Amino acid sequence: MSAYLIRRLAGTVPVLLLISLLVFLLIHAAPGDPTLLLLGEETNAAEVARAKERWGLDRPLYVQYLKFLAAAAAGDFGKSFKYAEPVIGVIKTRLPATIELAIFSIIIATLLAIPLGVWAGSRPNSWIDNLGTTCGLFGISMPSFWLAIMLILLLAGALNILPTSGRSTYGVAGPERTGFYLFDSLMQKNWPAVWDMLTHVFMPALALGVNMLGILMRVTRSAVLEVMNEEYVVTARAKGLAEKNVVWRHVASNALIPVITVVGLELGTLLSGSIIVETVFAWPGSGSLLITALNARDYPLVTGVVMTYTMAFVAINLIIDGLYAIVDPRIRY
Amino acid sequence: MQSLTLESATERNAGRLARLVPRLHVKAFTGGTIVAIFVLVGILGPLLAPHDPNKQQLTAMMKPPQGVGAVHALGTDNLGRDILSRVIHGSRVSLLVAFAVVFVSGFIGITLGAVSGYFGGKVDFTIQKLVEVVWAFPPLLLGITIMAFLGQGLFNLILALVSQRWIPYCRVVRGQTLSLRERDFILAARCLGAGKRQIIWRHIIPNLIQTSLVIGTFAMASSIIAEASLSFLGVGVPPEIPTWGTMLADARIYISTAWWLPLFPGLCIFVTVLGINLLGDALRDLLDPRLKRTASGI
Numbered sequence: 280m281s282a283y284l285i286r287r288l289a290g291t292v293p294v295l296l297l298i299s300l301l302v303f304l305l306i307h308a309a310p311g312d313p314t315l316l317l318l319g320e321e322t323n324a325a326e327v328a329r330a331k332e333r334w335g336l337d338r339p340l341y342v343q344y345l346k347f348l349a350a351a352a353a354g355d356f357g358k359s360f361k362y363a364e365p366v367i368g369v370i371k372t373r374l375p376a377t378i379e380l381a382i383f384s385i386i387i388a389t390l391l392a393i394p395l396g397v398w399a400g401s402r403p404n405s406w407i408d409n410l411g412t413t414c415g416l417f418g419i420s421m422p423s424f425w426l427a428i429m430l431i432l433l434l435a436g437a438l439n440i441l442p443t444s445g446r447s448t449y450g451v452a453g454p455e456r457t458g459f460y461l462f463d464s465l466m467q468k469n470w471p472a473v474w475d476m477l478t479h480v481f482m483p484a485l486a487l488g489v490n491m492l493g494i495l496m497r498v499t500r501s502a503v504l505e506v507m508n509e510e511y512v513v514t515a516r517a518k519g520l521a522e523k524n525v526v527w528r529h530v531a532s533n534a535l536i537p538v539i540t541v542v543g544l545e546l547g548t549l550l551s552g553s554i555i556v557e558t559v560f561a562w563p564g565s566g567s568l569l570i571t572a573l574n575a576r577d578y579p580l581v582t583g584v585v586m587t588y589t590m591a592f593v594a595i596n597l598i599i600d601g602l603y604a605i606v607d608p609r610i611r612y
Numbered sequence: 613m614q615s616l617t618l619e620s621a622t623e624r625n626a627g628r629l630a631r632l633v634p635r636l637h638v639k640a641f642t643g644g645t646i647v648a649i650f651v652l653v654g655i656l657g658p659l660l661a662p663h664d665p666n667k668q669q670l671t672a673m674m675k676p677p678q679g680v681g682a683v684h685a686l687g688t689d690n691l692g693r694d695i696l697s698r699v700i701h702g703s704r705v706s707l708l709v710a711f712a713v714v715f716v717s718g719f720i721g722i723t724l725g726a727v728s729g730y731f732g733g734k735v736d737f738t739i740q741k742l743v744e745v746v747w748a749f750p751p752l753l754l755g756i757t758i759m760a761f762l763g764q765g766l767f768n769l770i771l772a773l774v775s776q777r778w779i780p781y782c783r784v785v786r787g788q789t790l791s792l793r794e795r796d797f798i799l800a801a802r803c804l805g806a807g808k809r810q811i812i813w814r815h816i817i818p819n820l821i822q823t824s825l826v827i828g829t830f831a832m833a834s835s836i837i838a839e840a841s842l843s844f845l846g847v848g849v850p851p852e853i854p855t856w857g858t859m860l861a862d863a864r865i866y867i868s869t870a871w872w873l874p875l876f877p878g879l880c881i882f883v884t885v886l887g888i889n890l891l892g893d894a895l896r897d898l899l900d901p902r903l904k905r906t907a908s909g910i
């Protein structure tokens with residue numbers, strides 16, 4: 280098991296190298312000079328040259344890449360053009376917001392999807408199955424950013440019960456410790472801040488989680504359908520177990536395996552979905568940071584965010600493979 | 613013995629079909645109708661649209677929907693442009709992009725997958741490394757990065773969407789090719805002197821069409837959403853082309869005052885994608901139930 284994980288870990292190194300090269304080349308294929316963009320049109324050649332020298336943009340491309348790579352290996356993505364701060368620091372301040380949002384999305388999606396999926400799968404062709412299947416189909420077909428806008432329209436606009444944007448109301452939250460607002464507020468027993476945070480996170484988390492909800496529901500349903508025909512389920516029924524126990528103990532626990540893979544795979548979709556949903560809700564996470572950085576042609580910051588997202592995605596896939604072995608003891612590496 | 617197993621397999625299939633048919637009919641019919649309307653509206657667009665989608669009418673700004681038969685059935689936007697006409701024209705871009713992406717990525721993915729599975733060895737290793745690298749990007753992120761750096765435009769948009777969408781084809785096709793190439797009819801073709809290229813194109817790829825069709829349907833649904841997402845973020849098609857994504861982006865600042873601006877383009881995306889997914893579900897159940905788990909998440 281650990282030998283397998285080490286092998287997998289080593290296997291990701293060339294992948295990450297190639298990714299960094301791809302991102303680097305893509306950025307430099309871009310039209311438009313970042314120096315001009317940052318200094319404005321009213322600059323002279325000397326100033327441009329000085330700025331280029333300061334940022335290392337005057338060196339040959341491969342030198343820039345090797346320098347970038349050496350620094351990146353040490354966790355240093357350079358200085359952001361826009362914020363004039365180390366990229367890694369800028370990302371670090373934004374990351375907790377994205378992680379917090381993603382966690383809430385997963386919670387909403389799994390809490391709704393798994394019971395609905397198990398329920399639908401254990402009673403094929405019943406009304407609950409039809410309802411679940413329709414929900415699943417709606418979930419996978421829903422453009423998350425449109426749902427985001429419609430939620431704002433309805434819950435923040437017409438009904439006026441939830442705030443439209445941001446992570447918290449100004450002045451409610453106490454001093455920041457970890458950057459995770461809910462955790463911080465809970466530790467400080469600041470209940471108004473906890474409630475404030477929850478009201479802010481609900482709409483973005485629902486919008487972000489809706490696709491995952493649909494996919495999870497469908498996968499749970501078909502996994503349960505499949506397991507329902509297994510012999511041990513017949514045995515469980517034959518020994519007189521109540522149907523409820525058969526479904527939740529014997530079927531649901533065995534149907535979990537594909538569901539875990541899908542949660543893992545969908546985390547990637549969640550990461551990229553956060554880019555668009557955060558933009559709609561002005562959620563100060565790393566997703567909206569990416570869009571800001573792209574619009575400013577802030578190369579180091581874009582590279583930093585893209586590399587962070589990709590590394591997170593690679594790491595998630597590794598963890599899912601490991602989890603797989605724990606959930607299904609039949610799998611041996 | 614041989615005929616017996618064959619017969620029972622056919623019987624089993626017939627039984628499965630009979631159970632599926634009622635549900636399949638509803639799915640296929642609903643999905644098919646929605647997709648047919650989408651394609652028709654996309655093709656006939658300019659004939660159906662009551663107004664020029666880009667014509668600004670400052671005297672008729674922000675008109676709420678006036679209902680069927682009125683001048684502006686779905687209302688007008690902040691520049692007095694007719695929403696119905698813009699929605700109709702928007703379907704053309706979605707249609708064009710979705711079909712282009714599905715065909716180009718299908719061509720690339722099927723070819724690379726078949727080559728990878730048939731030849732194995734170094735070719736397979738290289739192609740699979742490429743798959744691994746491209747797949748290591750979270751979905752959409754690679755598209756956003758490509759668009760942001762290459763600039764807006766239809767060609768770049770298709771390129772950005774194809775960049776990851778060929779992978780599902782490639783993976784599934786490679787797996788199927790691995791098993792196909794051991795089959796007797798391939799051996800027979802080889803004995804008759806068929807070349808590698810001929811075997812791949814004549815004998816392997818035709819056997820992969822059904823599966824690819826199912827993958828293609830789901831790829832189409834996802835590219836419509838992805839196209840709208842990129843346009844919404846301002847890195848899709850140029851702003852002067854009306855699309856559902858750009859309409860939503862334009863509508864964002866007016867959501868508190870004009871609910872019809874974001875409602876209709878988003879509804880179009882949702883219903884179209886829903887129709888394609890329904891059709892995909894029906895196709896998958898009919899053609900290739902094995903894909904049940906793998907294809908739905910793409």
